[in-house]
Amino acid sequence: MTEPDPAVQGGTAAELGSPRTSVALQGAAGIAGARRAADAFLTRARTEHGVSVSQRAWDLTRLVVSELVTNAHKYAPGPALMDLRLHGGTVEVAVWDSGPELPIARAADAGRVGQHGLEIVMAVAQGFEARREPVGKRIIVRLPLEDEPHDFTRPRRLG
Structure with missing residues (x-):
């Protein structure tokens, strides 16, 4: 995979309304x-x-990006796309992949080895959304840019 130059892919705030970038990702190198x-x-x-x-x-942004892109690579064939943008005091991480199945958070189980990524993402997210697209699905997570108290019992749905 040719590594994207994210600095080139984003536009200015005036061009796009807010800072954003999009990156095409392929395989584990993604x-x-x-x-x-x-x-x-x-x-x-x-x-x-x-x-x-x-x-x-x-x-947290690095963690969420790692978890979402890892899941896209692990559970969906083909490429993935990641969009990052600033939105109302948050950084929004959106990952699209070609897999049609929406992820389901499993019940907490301290004895389970692995498969805790979605639980972790939902625990740190200010907002979480999983939606089907005409092809595949898109997972969107919002994280606050500034430290703030957070109710870790339940993520807020985007919308």
Whole structure:
């Protein structure tokens, strides 16, 4: 896979309404590329747009990107697309893949090895949405850019 240059793919705030970037991802190499794209996007948001991004938001964005792109690679054939944008004090991570099945969070089980990614994503998300697309599905997660108290008992649905 040719690694995308996320700095080139995003537009200016005036062109797009808010900072955003889109990256096409293919295979296992796409997971590391997605994390690099998230880092570049958040760096650009700070330096070019003066957006405050807490270290917690940065770390959680990398975590969510890793989990969503890993799941897309693991459970759906073909490429995946990742969109990042700033929206109302949040960073929105959206991952599309060609798999038609919506993910289902499993009941918490401390004895289960693996398959905790969606549980983790939903626990840290300010908003979570999984929706079918004409082809495949899109998972959208919103994370606050600033540290704030969060009710970890239930993610809020987007919409």
